[in-house]
Amino acid sequence: MSAKWARPVTKPEPAHKVRLQAQKINEILGRTFPDARCELDFSNPLQLLVATVLSAQCTDKRVNMVTPELFRKFPDAQSLASAERSELEEVIKPTGFFRNKATSIQGLAAQILELYAGQVPQTMAELVQLPGVGRKTANVVLGNAFDIPGITVDTHVGRIARRLGWTTNTDPVKVEFDLMDIFDAKEWTMLNHRLIFFGRRICHSRKPACGACPLADLCPSFGEGPTDPLVAQGLTKMAG
CATH class of the missing domain: 1.10.340.30 (Hypothetical protein; domain 2)
Incomplete structure (x- = not known):
């Protein structure tokens, strides 16, 4: 077969496409969890x-x-x-x-x-x-x-980042830097709050509520948990 008509080699998805989809996910999480915040009480x-x-x-x-x-x-x-x-x-x-x-x-x-x-x-x-x-x-x-941007990789953030295909790393520091490469610094802190809210309320470790997930159409890991909407809804902890 002529090289002119050879099947092109499959390449990884361009970084800009990953960033665009990640931004869309961040926007959806922002609408889903408008009150996302640090849930520890503190005064100073x-x-x-x-x-x-x-x-x-x-x-x-x-x-x-x-x-x-x-x-x-x-x-x-x-x-x-x-x-x-x-x-x-x-x-x-x-x-x-x-x-x-x-x-x-x-x-x-x-x-x-x-x-x-x-x-x-x-x-x-x-x-x-x-x-x-x-x-x-x-x-x-x-x-x-201090309102200084940073990404806190706890168990929720690490798990969700891997499920969404943003990283393959398990080391928290490597995950942190992977996410820093995808998102602008101005988004880091609120992204963090949204991912933690999402992990605590919907994207659980053992049984994610896939059928009630606002990211179902974008998540490459959809189906790890129940996809039936009624079953999945019972797993959510939106009031928690």
């Missing part, structure tokens, strides 16, 4: 930092039940750093892993006092040097306390 950057540390392996709802008493007893970095360890542990015990979390909280509070005059730093490089703080926690604080 330190409270958000501590609440995010407590949220590891714990629901935001449970953290929000603990933090009012925590911040009443220990309202600033000084009081957290100097807290009686047993008293601090008792307050945060319901969040699980309370000994490790107490170590992180007192360590970060002491470091914030020593290096930053009691104020939470506002850069990724500084935040990840604090005890118990990785990129995920740092991005939560930067995006929600």
